[in-house]
Amino acid sequence: xxxxxxxxxxxxxxTMIKAQTTEDSVKAVVNKMFDAMRNGDSESLKSTFSESxxxxxxxxxxxxxxxxxxxxxxxxxxxxxKEKKGVLxxxxxxxxxxxxxxxxxxxxxxxxxxxxxxxxxxxxSFQLVRINGSWKIQYIIDTRxxxxxx
Numbered sequence: 001x002x003x004x005x006x007x008x009x010x011x012x013x014x015t016m017i018k019a020q021t022t023e024d025s026v027k028a029v030v031n032k033m034f035d036a037m038r039n040g041d042s043e044s045l046k047s048t049f050s051e052s053x054x055x056x057x058x059x060x061x062x063x064x065x066x067x068x069x070x071x072x073x074x075x076x077x078x079x080x081x082k083e084k085k086g087v088l089x090x091x092x093x094x095x096x097x098x099x100x101x102x103x104x105x106x107x108x109x110x111x112x113x114x115x116x117x118x119x120x121x122x123x124x125s126f127q128l129v130r131i132n133g134s135w136k137i138q139y140i141i142d143t144r145x146x147x148x149x150x
Contacts, residue, residue: 022099023097023099025135026097026099026104026106026128026135027094027097027106028135029048029128029134029135029136029137030048030092030094030106030108030126030128030137032044032047032048033045033048033049033137034090034092036048036080037080037088037089037090038085038086038088038089038090039085040080040081040082040083040084040085040087040088041080041081042077042078042080042081043081045077045080045081046077048136048137049073049077049136049137049138050129050131050136050137050138052138053073053136053137053138053139053140054070054073054138054139054140055070055071055072055073055076055139055140055141056068056069056070056071056139056140056141056142057069057071057141057142057143057144058141058142058143058144059144060145068141086116087114087115088112088114089112089113089114089116090110090111090112090113091110091111091112091113092108092109092110092124093108093109093110094106094107094108095107095108095109101130102129102130102131103127103128103129103130104126104127104128104129104130104135105125105126105127105128106124106125106126106128107123107124107125107126108123108124108126109121109122109123110122110123110124110142111149118149119146120144120145120146120149121144121145121146121148121149122142122143122144122145123142123143124140124141124142125140125141125142126139126140127139127140
């Protein structure tokens with residue numbers, strides 16, 4: 001009986017370690033994306049995305065009408081590559097991560113600073129896929145606002 005309990009404890013411990021490692025690997029690719037932005041490193045940034053990555057943002061017009069706007073991933077990658085180190089600084093926190101096999105989501109509230117000055121805040125919603133053993137960002141949609149950021 002003693003050996004069965006030890007074996008069960010070992011199995012449960014290994015399962016918990018693996019789950020934490022998988023969650024950490026999802027966080028790592030998201031963090032790598034933001035580190036690449038801060039460093040103006042378009043190659044590192046590009047490596048975090050799948051080949052068919054999709055960007056959307058929920059925009060609010062001057063009239064208060066909300067819509068979903070497509071963003072150009074290549075344009076974003078090129079923009080980041082032209083910025084100096086430290087100009088782009090998006091500070092995130094991980095609120096939720098869910099994983100099911102090769103699919104993961106990450107919900108990350110953020111505050112964005114441009115050249116040291118607060119610009120806006122919101123939430124990023126990431127969809128990631130595991131391709132050939134590596135997590136890649138497949139889809140990003142975000143909200144953006146200048147108020148209610150505390």
